[in-house]
Amino acid sequence: MANFTDDIFFGTISELNTGLKSKQFSAVELVRAFAQRLEQLGPRYNALALPLTAIAIRRAKDVDKELKRQRYRGPLQGIPFGAKDLLSYADRPTTWGARPYAAQTFDYTATILNKLDNVGAVLVGKLAMIELAGGGGYRTAAASLFGPGLNPWDRSRWSGGSSSGSASAVAAGLVPFAIGSETSGSILTPAAFCGVTGLRPTYGLVSRHGAMALSWTMDKLGPMCRSAEDCGRVLEVIAGADSEDPGSAHKSFYYTPQYYRPAKDLRIGYAPVDFAEWAQPSARAAFQQALGVIRETGAKLIETKLPELPYGPLTSTIISAEGSSVFEPLISSGEVDELADAKQIAGLRAGLEISANDYLKAMRIRTIVKHKIRLLFVDVDVLLSPSRFGPAPKISEPLDHHPGEQETPKDPGMSALIPAGNLAGIPALSLPCGFADGLPVAIQLVGHAFSENQLIALGKEFQTRTDWHHRRPKS
Amino acid sequence: MKITRRKLAFAALGSAAVVRAAQAPGQPEDLNAAAKEQLRKNSEALSKFDLPMSTEPAFEFKA
Numbered sequence: 417m418a419n420f421t422d423d424i425f426f427g428t429i430s431e432l433n434t435g436l437k438s439k440q441f442s443a444v445e446l447v448r449a450f451a452q453r454l455e456q457l458g459p460r461y462n463a464l465a466l467p468l469t470a471i472a473i474r475r476a477k478d479v480d481k482e483l484k485r486q487r488y489r490g491p492l493q494g495i496p497f498g499a500k501d502l503l504s505y506a507d508r509p510t511t512w513g514a515r516p517y518a519a520q521t522f523d524y525t526a527t528i529l530n531k532l533d534n535v536g537a538v539l540v541g542k543l544a545m546i547e548l549a550g551g552g553g554y555r556t557a558a559a560s561l562f563g564p565g566l567n568p569w570d571r572s573r574w575s576g577g578s579s580s581g582s583a584s585a586v587a588a589g590l591v592p593f594a595i596g597s598e599t600s601g602s603i604l605t606p607a608a609f610c611g612v613t614g615l616r617p618t619y620g621l622v623s624r625h626g627a628m629a630l631s632w633t634m635d636k637l638g639p640m641c642r643s644a645e646d647c648g649r650v651l652e653v654i655a656g657a658d659s660e661d662p663g664s665a666h667k668s669f670y671y672t673p674q675y676y677r678p679a680k681d682l683r684i685g686y687a688p689v690d691f692a693e694w695a696q697p698s699a700r701a702a703f704q705q706a707l708g709v710i711r712e713t714g715a716k717l718i719e720t721k722l723p724e725l726p727y728g729p730l731t732s733t734i735i736s737a738e739g740s741s742v743f744e745p746l747i748s749s750g751e752v753d754e755l756a757d758a759k760q761i762a763g764l765r766a767g768l769e770i771s772a773n774d775y776l777k778a779m780r781i782r783t784i785v786k787h788k789i790r791l792l793f794v795d796v797d798v799l800l801s802p803s804r805f806g807p808a809p810k811i812s813e814p815l816d817h818h819p820g821e822q823e824t825p826k827d828p829g830m831s832a833l834i835p836a837g838n839l840a841g842i843p844a845l846s847l848p849c850g851f852a853d854g855l856p857v858a859i860q861l862v863g864h865a866f867s868e869n870q871l872i873a874l875g876k877e878f879q880t881r882t883d884w885h886h887r888r889p890k891s
Numbered sequence: 892m893k894i895t896r897r898k899l900a901f902a903a904l905g906s907a908a909v910v911r912a913a914q915a916p917g918q919p920e921d922l923n924a925a926a927k928e929q930l931r932k933n934s935e936a937l938s939k940f941d942l943p944m945s946t947e948p949a950f951e952f953k954a
Contacts, residue, residue, distance in 0.1 A: 553926070633949070726940065729933040736930070758922050766926035774930075777937045779948035786949060 418442075420449040425589035426888050429646045432592055433491045436483065443483065443494035443538070447476035450496040451540040454590040458541065461571070461588060462563040463581035465501035466509055466542040472496065479536045491649050493536030498591040500582050501542040502549060502628035503529055503637075512628045513560045513578075514547035516751040526626025527661070528595060528637055528654050535653050543581030543594055547755055549602060550578045551630045551739035552763030557811040559757035564811045567610060568889040569855050573808040574815075576606030582640045583610035587889060593641040593650055597627060599634045600731050600838040604860055607640055607846040608803035611856030613875070613885055614640045615647040618865045619841030620665030622651075623658030631738040632663065633779075634731075634838055643885050644845060644875030648673060651868060667866060673873035677797070680714030682874065685796030687721050687829030694824070694831050696806030699857045702850025703802050706859045709849075709881050710800060715874075718796055720830075723788040727832040730785065730839055733770060733778040740767025782839050789840040790864065798874060799862040801830040803846040807855035837862050845871040848884040856884070 418424075418441035424432070435441055441449075451469040458464030479494045504510045504522035511517050529539060544562035546554060557564035557574040565580025567573040568588040575584040579596030583606030586594050596603045598616045607614025615638045622637045629635060639650035648671035655669035691703045711717055746752050747764050755761050792799070809815065824831075837844050844862045851857065861871045879885050 726936045729936040732929070733933045733937065759926075762922035762926040765923065766930055769927065770930060771934070774934045774937060776948055777940070777942070779950065780942050780946045781937060781940050782949040783946050784942070 418445050422589065422888065425450070425453060426642070427592065428642045429491055429495055429592055429649050432495055433493070436494045443476040443479040444473060446494060447472050447496045447538045447540060450591060454498065454541050454585065457588060457590055458581075458585065461566040461568055461575065461581075461584040462560070463544050463565065463575070463584045463588070463590065464541055465511060465513070465544045465562060465581060468505070468508070468539055468541050472538050472540045475533070475538050479538065482536065489534075489536045490653070492532065492653055494538065495592055496538050496540040497532065498541050498543045498582060498585050498594040499529060499539060500545050500579050500594070500596050502545060502597055503542070503595065504626040505529060505539070505542065510542070511561055512548055513545040513562065515561050515754045515756065516746060518561060522626070524626060527623040527658050529626070531654050531656070537653070540591060543585050545580055546578035547757065547760060548739075548743065549597060549599060549628065549630045550760070551735065551743065552760035552767065554757040555759040555814050555816055556757060557815065559760055561756070565606070566811065567808050567855070569611065572810055572812070573855060574609065574811050576609035576808060578602040579606050579640065583607055583612055583614070586610070586612045586640050586642065589888065593639055593646055595637060595654070596640045597635060597637050598838065599630050599636075599735060601834045603638050603640060604803050604834060604844055604846045608858035609808035609856065611848045611858070611884070611887060612640050613643055613647055613848065614638065614846040615651060615868070615872075616837070616844045617651060617655065617868060618665065618843045620663050621655045621667060621669060621866065621868070623656070623661040623664055625658055625660035629742050631735045633738065634735060634841075644847065644872045644879055647845065647875075648869070648872040669868060671869070671872070673869050673876060676870045676873040679710075679874055679877045682715045682797045683718050683795070684710060684715045684798045684800050685718050685720035685792070686800040687827070688719060689825050689827040689829035690801045690831060693827075694805050694829060695802055696852065699802070699806050699852035702852055702857050703859065706849035707800075709878060712881065713877050720792065720796055720799070721828065722830050722832055722836050723792070724828070725781065725785055725788065725836070727785070727835040727839065730778050730781055731835040733774055734782070736763065736767035737770040737775040740764050740770070744768065785836065785839045786841070789836060789842065793864040797863070798871065799830060799833065801833045801860055801862075803858040803860040805831075807852045807857055833860065833862060841865065843868050843871060845875045847875050847878055848887070849882070850884055856887075
């Protein structure tokens with residue numbers, strides 16, 4: 417029996433794969449160790465939605481048989497993982513983090529989970545999330561069937577949303593990687609707050625068949641991992657065409673960062689105001705240091721800013737209109753009142769009243785957003801900005817209230833990069849880059865559509881020069 | 892109304908619908924009215940944007 421130390425629980429996918437191949441431990445031993453740890457410690461962070469230990473161990477036995485026959489399926493074979501509870505897993509509860517769906521089951525499994533199963537990755541549990549991925553808006557971290565997501569670095573702080581459990585489970589060493597989803601910030605935010613590496617893929621690259629819909633035109637699924645390299649390994653498996661997803665881009669992804677331009681050949685756009693003024697004072701040193709690391713790679717840093725467009729009203733209108741349409745039966749039946757967050761209830765109800773004119777206008781302006789963002793990438797290869805401008809807020813604070821807050825800078829810089837990137841459907845990679853008030857902070861790299869390999873190549877370069885992604889919270 | 896860093900930052904949080912949360916007043920009894928008011932403000936912001944007739948919505952129809 418292997419001795420499972422923190423070095424294993426916080427190991428990368430390639431390290432765990434090496435351990436399996438060298439017979440340091442079997443798939444059953446590895447899966448059992450992670451599954452038990454998830455069951456034991458997951459509730460400490462309100463991260464666990466559904467343990468799947470028994471099923472996982474049975475699946476790991478199959479993997480061991482394959483490994484014994486030297487039937488290798490790639491680097492994820494035998495690696496445990498968790499998935500946000502908006503993904504269906506046949507005949508088991510899929511709650512979408514919301515009380516009205518607490519007993520919901522599907523008779524099929526989400527495409528993304530089948531793809532991971534096909535290469536021998538083992539699902540050990542489903543992970544907690546903000547109810548309905550925050551579709552109606554929410555005021556508190558407690559807007560979840562599972563309670564507020566607690567940050568492994570400080571349990572008085574939020575783990576972020578809406579992929580709360582996915583981020584905290586990776587950060588606490590409960591799973592080597594997890595699947596999250598993003599409509600506008602739901603991978604990048606919790607990844608930044610918990611100090612893990614998160615990748616939001618290009619819209620349409622990863623099938624959403626079997627995932628809860630919030631916004632058909634904006635929903636994406638992506639990996640949350642220990643490193644940029646791990647994100648690439650997972651994306652290679654989960655990307656690909658799927659006729660069951662009407663938004664599928666019918667493209668594959670092969671993880672080949674070695675064939676992409678080195679950092680010294682890249683033009684990186686950034687807005688100094690993001691780092692000097694938008695960043696919260698406690699986080700500025702970490703962000704400036706990260707900027708320095710990027711500069712040391714030899715990349716050419718170019719001052720830039722986002723086109724001035726109404727990103728907030730656009731995102732709000734589109735997600736509200738589509739989300740309220742998705743959940744119209746819930747709203748009409750009155751079951752919406754069972755949700756935990758009163759703001760969420762009010763937001764979903766109000767969304768049904770958005771006029772066709774407003775929705776179409778928003779979608780027409782979105783065409784302009786896509787065009788102008790595409791033009792931005794004529795002058796730069798990658799955009800760089802803090803993922804969030806400060807560390808995770810306290811769970812006791814309303815998310816929309818912070819005493820002593822300062823007024824915003826006049827120059828918007830790239831402060832709206834998360835909604836802008838999501839409206840444009842382009843990829844982003846969040847990389848831990850230091851600490852503020854003892855909590856992780858992160859930078860995001862954003863590229864043009866289907867530039868994931870380039871982002872990962874730069875992310876790897878950053879992570880060879882820093883060790884923030886190796887830091888572990890105290891157990 | 893004072894726009895603060897935090898209020899704007901939460902525009903990007905989880906779902907854009909949090910924009911409403913970030914801009915709404917705090918009383919629970921006002922929540923429905925505040926949500927509707929936010930939609931009105933969104934509509935007003937979008938209406939200021941002139942679009943040529945040829946600008947189609949960002950949908951992709953597949954026959």
